[in-house]
Amino acid sequence: MYKQLTQKYNVAAPRYTSYPTMPYWDTCNFSTQQWLASVKTSFQETNTQDGISLYVHLPFCESLCTYCGCNTRITKNHNVEQPYIDSVLKEWQMYRSIMGDVPVIRELHLGGGTPTFFSPYNLQKLITGLLDLVNLHPNAEFSFEAHPGNTTEAHLQTLYDLGFxxxxxxxxxxxxxxQLIINRHQTLEQVRNVTYMARNIGYTSINYDLIYGLPLQTMDSLVKTMHLVSELVPDRIAFYSYAHVPWIKPGQRKFTEADLPDVPTKAKLYEIGRSLLKNFGYAEIGMDHFALPNDELVTAGAKGTLHRNFMGYTHQHTQLMVGLGVSAISDSWYGFAQNQKKLEDYINDIELGELPVFKGHILTHDDLVIRKHILNIMCTGKTTWNHHTETCEDLSEGIERLEPLEQDGLIELFPWGLQVTDAGKRFLRNVCMALDARLWCDKPTTQLFSMSV
Incomplete structure (x- = not known):
């Protein structure tokens, strides 16, 4: 049965870190002025109680990982660090100028690229600049992504001293x-050393990113990787499907579809990985995420308070997330905005004193209704609606599109909502896609998204 479902539902589907998804943003009716107005509204509504989230994109890497779908700049020239930090801090001041009050920082995340490309000294300058004249929320949490091959004890200690x-x-x-075909090299010893150093310094949460469906990956190699990972007992594991999008990321053309596991094999890779993680004592969280039973993500999942944004799953909720740096995406709940994707354009806008936003979307009433339900499904596996208060044609049509998924046992559909079944947890993207009014209104003629399996 699972094999049949895999074949049926293996379609190009968004990962739903936002709704509407980026290809369906209404960029023609978007302006930076509208965006800033939505930021100010969201800030005024939630800053005092909930605080805001900051995401900083640090794009530099010394080598290209050919599987990667992130916005990166490959260079070994570390002289780029200082000018880039200066630009990010200038951008932050632009946002500060329209907030009208002292921001309360609840989440701060450094992503990339490779944040540990930057020297500990420059990372300290960046963080102290961002936190100058702000208040920290009592539950503030700071996190960063790192490459095991270049993360030093100085990186870990410096960021720990800053609150990470x-x-x-x-x-x-x-x-x-x-590792050879994807040009991503790190040894078990390097990973072990960074993990142990971090724990000795005092880090309380360590996540490992793992990917299934990579070129040349086999059942044996995945099982061996899983067992090696289990010995190091990370607190969280993100177990992602490889997204093959060479039309977006030319680096993925370094290998061909012939190097990738076929669909049945990829599905088996996921199933055995998922099974092993559960056997190792990890609880499944939303889509693609696993955590030890005492982790905050597990607690939030049990309470129904799990949240998801462009940074991934979090046990904390902020309505406003400001993305800083090249290609960074911001979310005010009422709108989305993405920064310039080319480094030179981003820095040029900053030097001109202009916010480096190049596209975005202001959500309509129907967008907000659908967004709420998709977020509920991605975080809790269920959602409820009220036909009397949620007058939304898009939602009504989406509910009709859910009926075949109920027939296939992926969801239980009620007059007031839906519940994803255990079998349906593997197909969360497909469940959400049924409610995606903008996608169904304008079906793509070319492939925009990676395959769901």
């Missing part, structure tokens, strides 16, 4: 053949 307690390491796969 969460660390995410990109592992992907320990198999040498897989």
């Amino acid at each position: 307690r969460r660390l995410s390491l990109g592992i992907q796969d320990f198999d040498p053949a897989v």
Whole structure:
């Protein structure tokens, strides 16, 4: 049965870190002025009680990982660090100028690229600049992504002293053949050393990123990777499907579809990985995420308070997330905005004193209704609606599109809502896609998204 469902539902589907998804943003009716007005509204509504989230995109890497779908700039020239930090801090001041009050920082995350490309000294300058004249929320949490191959004790200690307690390491796969073809090299010893150093310093949460469906990956290599990972007992594991989008990321053309596991094999890779993680004592969280039973994500999942944004799953909720740096995406709940994707354009806008936003979307009433339900499904596996108060044609049509998924046992559909079944947890993207009014209104003629399996 699962094999049949996999074949049926293996379609190009968004990952739903936002709704509407980026290809369906109404960029023609978007302006920076509208965006800033939405930021100010959201800030005034929630800053005092909930605080805001900051995401900083640090794009530099010394080498290209060919599987990667992130916005990166490959260079070994570390002279780029200082000018980039100056630009990010200038951008932050632009946002500060329209907030009208002291921001309360609840979440701060450094992503990339490779944040540990930057020297500890420059990372300290960046963080102290961001936190100058702000208030920290009592539950503030700071996290960063790191490459096991270049993360030093000085990186870990410097960021710990600045308040960071969460660390995410990109592992992907320990198999040498897989690492070679994706140009991502790190040894088990490097990962172990960084993990132990972080724990000795005092970090309380360590996440490993693993990917299934990579080129040359086999059942044996994945099982071996899983067992090696289990010995290091990370607090969280993100177990992602490889997204093959060479039309967006040309680096993925370094290998071909012939190097990738076929659909049945990829589905088996996921199933055995998921099974092993559960056997190792990890609880499944939303889509693609696993955590130890005492982790805050598990607690939030049980309470129904799990949240998801462009940074991934979090046990804390902020309505406003400001993204800083090249290609960074911001979310005010009422709108989205993305920064310039080319580094030179981003820096040029900053030098001109202009906010480096180049596209975005202001959500309509129907967008907000659909967004709420998609977020509920992604975080809790269920959602409820009220036909009397939620007057939304898009929602009504989406509910009709859910009926075949109920027939296939992926959801239980009620007059007032839906519940994702255990079998349906593997197909969360497909469940959400049924409610995606903008996608169904304008079906793509070319592939925009990675395959759901």
